[in-house]
Amino acid sequence: MIERSRLSDLLASEDRLFEQRHPRSRALYEQARAHLLGGVPMNWMVRWAGAFPLFVEAGQGAHFVDVDGLRYLDLCLGDTGAMTGHAPPATVAALAEQSRRGLTFMLPTADSVWVGEELSRRFGLPYWQFTLTATDANRFALRLARQITGRPRVLVFNWCYHGTVDEAFVTLAEGGAAGPRWGNIGPAVDPALTTRVVEFNDVPALEAALAPGDVACVLAEPAMTNIGIIHPEPGFHDALRAITRRSGTLLIIDETHTICAGPGGYTGAHGLQPDLLTIGKPIGGGVPAAAYGMSAAVAERIRAEKDRIDQDAGGIGGTLAGNALALAAVRATLEQVLTDAAFAHTIPLAERFEAGVRAAIEEYGLPWNVTRLGCRAEYWFRPRPARNGAEAAAAIDHELDRFMHLWALNRRILLTPFHNMALIAPGTTEADIDEHTRVFREAVQALVGASK
Numbered sequence: 122m123i124e125r126s127r128l129s130d131l132l133a134s135e136d137r138l139f140e141q142r143h144p145r146s147r148a149l150y151e152q153a154r155a156h157l158l159g160g161v162p163m164n165w166m167v168r169w170a171g172a173f174p175l176f177v178e179a180g181q182g183a184h185f186v187d188v189d190g191l192r193y194l195d196l197c198l199g200d201t202g203a204m205t206g207h208a209p210p211a212t213v214a215a216l217a218e219q220s221r222r223g224l225t226f227m228l229p230t231a232d233s234v235w236v237g238e239e240l241s242r243r244f245g246l247p248y249w250q251f252t253l254t255a256t257d258a259n260r261f262a263l264r265l266a267r268q269i270t271g272r273p274r275v276l277v278f279n280w281c282y283h284g285t286v287d288e289a290f291v292t293l294a295e296g297g298a299a300g301p302r303w304g305n306i307g308p309a310v311d312p313a314l315t316t317r318v319v320e321f322n323d324v325p326a327l328e329a330a331l332a333p334g335d336v337a338c339v340l341a342e343p344a345m346t347n348i349g350i351i352h353p354e355p356g357f358h359d360a361l362r363a364i365t366r367r368s369g370t371l372l373i374i375d376e377t378h379t380i381c382a383g384p385g386g387y388t389g390a391h392g393l394q395p396d397l398l399t400i401g402k403p404i405g406g407g408v409p410a411a412a413y414g415m416s417a418a419v420a421e422r423i424r425a426e427k428d429r430i431d432q433d434a435g436g437i438g439g440t441l442a443g444n445a446l447a448l449a450a451v452r453a454t455l456e457q458v459l460t461d462a463a464f465a466h467t468i469p470l471a472e473r474f475e476a477g478v479r480a481a482i483e484e485y486g487l488p489w490n491v492t493r494l495g496c497r498a499e500y501w502f503r504p505r506p507a508r509n510g511a512e513a514a515a516a517i518d519h520e521l522d523r524f525m526h527l528w529a530l531n532r533r534i535l536l537t538p539f540h541n542m543a544l545i546a547p548g549t550t551e552a553d554i555d556e557h558t559r560v561f562r563e564a565v566q567a568l569v570g571a572s573k
Contacts, residue, residue, distance in 0.1 A: 182548025255401025280510025
């Protein structure tokens with residue numbers, strides 16, 4: 122139904138429009154290329170839909186303004202890092218107050234006690250440690266799992282997302298063998314040497330992979346999120362927990378994206394019982410902060426390794442981990458921003474987003490689907506939701522992705538660059554969602570050549 126020549130023509134038109142509307146961003150990008158690799162602070166910032174990234178002037182709530190003075194609805198929200206919305210007042214106030222009292226001491230503050238208690242209440246795990254990023258939380262959890270089990274390997278699901286953890290950059294190649302994921306930059310070792318990988322929702326494959334007894338832990342998002350939203354099938358989590366316990370394998374649940382499911386993430390919403398849990402991105406309201414929690418049984422096994430784990434250079438830790446400023450931000454964010462009331466507002470808006478996108482897909486008979494997890498929603502270019510990473514990856518259409526993103530961006534709506542994800546902040550309104558529905562429907566009309 123979508124002619125590729127039409128798509129190419131539309132993309133060319135949208136490219137011209139983008140460049141016309143953003144002269145200041147273009148000028149800053151050209152200036153930045155003299156001293157920033159690729160013209161950006163971090164290499165993936167070039168992966169936006171336009172010929173150059175927008176440069177941001179300021180953000181507040183669910184919106185931001187670029188250096189050309191254009192105001193945008195932000196449905197990317199820092200790919201979950203700004204799920205609280207930009208500059209949440211409670212977090213900003215806590216940061217200002219703590220900054221006057223000191224930023225980092227390599228000593229605990231009272232806020233760390235409060236945050237540990239609150240994370241325990243939300244996720245059901247009694248013991249916590251803090252890091253700067255969810256990547257570090259995952260890396261440290263993997264190290265601890267290998268140390269206390271004495272097992273060398275970990276297991277992840279095909280096309281998983283766990284930040285920049287080395288062991289997770291692995292996919293199933295044709296024929297079912299594990300191998301380095303495309304784009305893995307300078308891996309220390311072939312991840313097939315450290316990691317087993319199976320498809321999400323494949324219980325027999327999971328059981329077979331854990332049967333040899335050499336896997337220390339399974340690292341899993343409770344629902345996959347970075348290859349579209351892939352929900353666990355009924356009974357999958359029960360089977361995952363039963364198999365890991367039977368095989369003596371620890372289960373680590375990564376809630377970094379799935380915190381969108383509610384105040385206690387997917388774990389709290391569905392009563393999961395992991396051995397360890399990692400969480401990062403939004404808990405500091407935009408300030409780098411993350412944490413990992415563990416069960417009493419895991420904590421006791423770690424205590425048995427006390428002499429080794431208390432070393433100051435053992436591969437776990439960081440001088441700025443658990444710093445006073447970050448913990449002040451996390452306390453304010455959990456106490457006043459990422460609350461029950463916030464999710465009661467954002468989840469219905471995500472339902473509204475999902476309904477609007479689905480209506481447009483059905484109106485024009487497109488073989489696409491839209492799925493939702495809490496206050497997160499995503500459309501994908503296949504008729505039915507994928508049940509695993511391989512199915513989702515097979516449906517990726519980079520040119521179509523770029524068009525949908527650029528069309529939205531030229532109409533002042535920002536989507537997540539790596540996929541078609543929308544995240545809803547507490548400051549988002551019904552009018553914002555309806556504006557996205559209107560823009561999405563017009564993009565579909567343009568693609569299929571329908572009249573308005």
